[in-house]
Amino acid sequence: MRLLVTGGCGFIGSNFIRDMLARHDDLTIVNLDALTYAGNRQSLADVEAAYTGRYVFVRGDIGNAELAHYLFAAHGIEAVVNFAAETHVDRSISDAAPFIATNVAGTQTLLDAARSGGVRRFVHVSTDEVYGTLGPEGKFREDTPLAPNSPYSASKAGADMLVRAAYETYGYDTVITRCSNNYGPYQFPEKLIPLMFSRAAADEPLPVYGDGLNVRDWIFVTDHCRGVELALLKGKAGEVYNFGGDAEKPNIEVVRTLLAALGKPESLIRFVTDRPGHDRRYAMDFTKAARELGFAPSYDFARGIAETVQWYRDNGAWLESVKSGAYRQFMDSWYGARA
Ligand code: NAD
Ligand code: TYD
Numbered sequence: 001m002r003l004l005v006t007g008g009c010g011f012i013g014s015n016f017i018r019d020m021l022a023r024h025d026d027l028t029i030v031n032l033d034a035l036t037y038a039g040n041r042q043s044l045a046d047v048e049a050a051y052t053g054r055y056v057f058v059r060g061d062i063g064n065a066e067l068a069h070y071l072f073a074a075h076g077i078e079a080v081v082n083f084a085a086e087t088h089v090d091r092s093i094s095d096a097a098p099f100i101a102t103n104v105a106g107t108q109t110l111l112d113a114a115r116s117g118g119v120r121r122f123v124h125v126s127t128d129e130v131y132g133t134l135g136p137e138g139k140f141r142e143d144t145p146l147a148p149n150s151p152y153s154a155s156k157a158g159a160d161m162l163v164r165a166a167y168e169t170y171g172y173d174t175v176i177t178r179c180s181n182n183y184g185p186y187q188f189p190e191k192l193i194p195l196m197f198s199r200a201a202a203d204e205p206l207p208v209y210g211d212g213l214n215v216r217d218w219i220f221v222t223d224h225c226r227g228v229e230l231a232l233l234k235g236k237a238g239e240v241y242n243f244g245g246d247a248e249k250p251n252i253e254v255v256r257t258l259l260a261a262l263g264k265p266e267s268l269i270r271f272v273t274d275r276p277g278h279d280r281r282y283a284m285d286f287t288k289a290a291r292e293l294g295f296a297p298s299y300d301f302a303r304g305i306a307e308t309v310q311w312y313r314d315n316g317a318w319l320e321s322v323k324s325g326a327y328r329q330f331m332d333s334w335y336g337a338r339a
Contacts, residue, residue: 003232004077004119006032006062007084008268011040011187012125013198016083016225021051028054030075032068033084034061034102034247037326042318043186063106068113069279071247079121079232080114082107085159087151088190089129090334093276103155108162115166121173123232124163128180128217128242129153133279141285142178142240149277150287160240167238174305175235177228180284183304183313184221190327191217193305196255197312198319200264207335211276212252215281220307221244230293241293244284247301257301261309272338 001024008031017029033039041048047055056075058065060218062084077197084106086092086099107124112314132147133141146161148154166172183193196206227243235241249257252269259266289295299307312319 001026001079002028002030002076004032004071004075004080006080006082007039008057008202009041009043010083010087011073012182012221013083014043014186014326015184015221016081016228017055018047019225019277020229021047021054025086025103026150028056028075030056030077032058032060032062036086037324038087038188038190040322044049056244061106062110063101063124064071065109065113068110069117072114072117072119077117077119077201077325078206079123080110080119081123081125081228081232082110083125084231085156087152089150090190090275091155091330092150092152092155094330094334095160097157099151099155102329104158104162105233107159108156111166111172112165113276115172121175121232121237122163122166123235124159124174125228126160126176126178127153127156128178128282128284129279130160130178131282134281134283136281139285140242142242142288149279157235160284164238173237175237176240177231177243178240179224180219180245180282182219182221184308185315186318187221188322191253192251192333193258193308194312194319197262197309198260200259200262200268203264205270206255206268206271207272207338208251208255209272209278212271213250214228214278215248215250217244218247218301218304219243219281219297220304223299225298226233227293227295230289230295234293236292238299241288241295242284242290243295243297244286244296245299245301246282247304248281250333257305258309261305270339272335290311
């Protein structure tokens with residue numbers, strides 16, 4: 001199969017490409033990535049070296065229709081997996097514009113180009129955050145109404161609606177996946193787990209929003225990647241599939257687990273001004289994906305965190321190299337305002 005993967009230099013996309021190329025000898029992948037502040041070509045340096053004939057990197061924007069048409073034709077692309085997005089909730093609160101440009105407009109441009117360019121299937125990678133927030137009970141199902149609360153999740157919900165419309169209007173073969181919070185190797189250090197690792201390792205204070213009791217369902221990144229693969233290969237056109245990790249944890253427990261793994265004191269924890277519109281709890285019902293695709297997460301949280309901590313310990317150079325000037329500027333202003 002010949003695949004176009006977008007956003008492959010980000011966290012999940014890079015894990016997906018590495019895993020897929022290792023397990024499918026007949027697969028070639030074109031990775032289209034704009035290399036924003038969150039995209040890092042060095043995250044796939046090993047893949048570039050190992051798969052010269054089966055992997056191509058192209059720097060470009062999913063909102064560039066001409067480029068997309070060229071790539072579809074030049075590489076005989078059969079399916080698109082769209083990971084490319086602006087992904088950080090806090091940045092979307094600070095400035096929603098790039099979220100609308102990439103997540104909404106960019107997705108529509110790529111979708112149109114794929115449909116008119118004869119690409120057979122379009123898999124769109126979305127998030128549990130489109131469903132909004134839960135109280136202490138219940139889980140999100142695929143038929144839970146969308147009720148996004150942040151500019152990020154609103155832009156992802158907008159994209160989901162456009163992908164749905166392509167199926168309903170043109171009968172285009174689309175599949176949407178919605179997954180819970182990922183963690184693991186190559187995650188950018190603006191997200192909770194790598195941010196807290198990075199700060200704790202440097203004995204810096206750990207900013208926990210609000211009371212620290214917001215709950216996320218954590219999934220190890222390769223389990224999510226297997227879910228996307230199953231959706232690509234076995235998903236039904238026009239369907240949505242939820243994936244989760246069966247590992248609901250309050251944030252404070254995640255932070256304490258990390259501190260214990262690093263041998264650092266809990267006195268590093270600081271409760272800071274909450275994120276505006278902070279969703280209280282996410283939890284995923286993924287029985288549909290289990291039943292129809294055979295999806296099941298293979299990692300429990302203890303194993304996933306142990307492997308993640310070890311990876312970050314072993315890859316300190318990667319962690320430092322991805323902290324650009326733009327990254328530091330945002331972090332200083334955002335956390336400066338919450339102290
Ligand atoms: P990330 O921020 O680590 O990576 C995003 C990648 O997209 C980067 O490489 C970036 O350069 C690229 N990109 C951004 N705008 C682009 C554009 N206009 N054109 C081409 N490339 C562009 O994100 P991630 O955590 O790997 O998330 C990947 C996808 O999975 C996103 O769609 C996200 O909404 C979804 N998702 C993420 C999580 C999570 O926990 N991280 C959970 C569920 C779903
Ligand atoms: P994050 O990794 O930003 O993912 P999302 O908001 O998409 O779920 O945040 C995960 C949880 O951690 C969320 O409840 C917000 C919280 N959080 C903090 O308490 N402090 C922080 O500095 C960050 C980045 C997140």
